[in-house]
Amino acid sequence: MPASVRQHYELYPYPDYPLFASVRRQDTYANNLGALWALFNGELPPPAGRILIAGCGSFAPYPFALANPGTPITALDLSGNSLKRARLHCLLHGITGVDFVPGDLCDPALAPGPYAMIDAYGVLHHLAEPLAGLRALAARLCEGGILRVMLYSHYARREEDSIRRALRLLQVRDPEQVRRMVVKSGKRSRLRNFFESSDEVASRSGLADALLHPQVTSYRIGELLELIAASGLALLRFAHRGALPEPESEIARLRELERQRRAPGNFVFYLGRDVQGPCPEKEGVYRLNPCLAPALAPWRLAPLHLPGRLGHENAALDGAERRFLRRFRNPVPAADLSRAELAKAGHYADRLFLMRCRA
Numbered sequence: 001m002p003a004s005v006r007q008h009y010e011l012y013p014y015p016d017y018p019l020f021a022s023v024r025r026q027d028t029y030a031n032n033l034g035a036l037w038a039l040f041n042g043e044l045p046p047p048a049g050r051i052l053i054a055g056c057g058s059f060a061p062y063p064f065a066l067a068n069p070g071t072p073i074t075a076l077d078l079s080g081n082s083l084k085r086a087r088l089h090c091l092l093h094g095i096t097g098v099d100f101v102p103g104d105l106c107d108p109a110l111a112p113g114p115y116a117m118i119d120a121y122g123v124l125h126h127l128a129e130p131l132a133g134l135r136a137l138a139a140r141l142c143e144g145g146i147l148r149v150m151l152y153s154h155y156a157r158r159e160e161d162s163i164r165r166a167l168r169l170l171q172v173r174d175p176e177q178v179r180r181m182v183v184k185s186g187k188r189s190r191l192r193n194f195f196e197s198s199d200e201v202a203s204r205s206g207l208a209d210a211l212l213h214p215q216v217t218s219y220r221i222g223e224l225l226e227l228i229a230a231s232g233l234a235l236l237r238f239a240h241r242g243a244l245p246e247p248e249s250e251i252a253r254l255r256e257l258e259r260q261r262r263a264p265g266n267f268v269f270y271l272g273r274d275v276q277g278p279c280p281e282k283e284g285v286y287r288l289n290p291c292l293a294p295a296l297a298p299w300r301l302a303p304l305h306l307p308g309r310l311g312h313e314n315a316a317l318d319g320a321e322r323r324f325l326r327r328f329r330n331p332v333p334a335a336d337l338s339r340a341e342l343a344k345a346g347h348y349a350d351r352l353f354l355m356r357c358r359a
Contacts, residue, residue: 004214009077012209053075059089061100135232151219219267
């Protein structure tokens with residue numbers, strides 16, 4: 001990892017959420033190891049399964065620990081200031097059991113595997129050699145292990161990248177200097193338009209991450225697929241907004257968007273090492289994602305709104321749907337469900353609300 005990247009995050013720990021900003025446990029459901037392992041392996045994770053957050057930044061350990069109480073979590077980051085803020089955020093919310101490790105994710109001596117799940121959200125595109133970083137993470141995965149990655153899309157990042165290159169040529173390195181430039185810029189200038197349309201630039205660290213980062217690589221879908229092929233891992237699923245569940249169908253959709261010079265946002269996807277594949281809908285048992293149990297208490301009458309994940313937008317869960325999901329607090333064999341109930345359970349399993357596991 002270049003020293004300039006380390007210095008950047010020492011100056012601007014990211015993201016800059018308030019320390020008392022809290023997360024509802026039900027909103028972390030897609031970070032639950034059991035739900036993800038069941039989706040891709042058709043069973044519950046091994047008892048010794050661990051999670052690595054590679055490039056954890058200043059916030060991610062908190063929601064991951066909330067989603068996985070009792071699961072050992074390692075939070076690795078090259079920035080000491082980011083780790084300090086992440087540790088403090090956890091402590092202020094009563095989160096323990098996270099091991100905070102400073103250093104470069106490409107160093108195999110740090111946070112050695114095996115891990116059942118690794119998260120590298122918005123990290124690899126800041127490496128001088130993203131493939132080396134991806135291979136270093138792949139080497140830490142256990143058999144059946146899952147890696148979530150977010151990488152910048154060329155067409156989603158065109159404005160940021162263009163402005164960032166211009167600022168580098170002008171040797172602009174301070175967020176306040178950028179803000180002064182915005183004030184002086186014309187009402188229809190590219191810089192002003194970006195500031196008026198982007199939420200990222202509201203904070204000092206967000207502005208620095210978007211426009212002043214010293215190391216950024218963005219990808220077209222063909223380049224992304226080459227990176228994945230060279231990693232030795234299998235592409236399991238895309239998970240950005242609107243993504244189709246079958247990877248090949250989503251790749252075709254992305255190619256068509258790129259022909260139109262468009263993108264659905266940045267790429268989010270899951271990779272795996274020798275995963276076993278999902279359990280068939282009519283076999284095994286269904287269990288409730290444990291993150292949702294508190295939100296499904298009978299006395300909670302308001303519709304339940306959950307953030308969309310795996311490409312889905314989620315409609316609010318009404319009383320009937322919440323009652324249906326409550327049935328799975330204890331395992332329910334697929335054989336005990338009617339055809340209509342199986343279809344509904346499969347729908348919820350694909351959204352990670354339920355876990356479908358081989359008996």
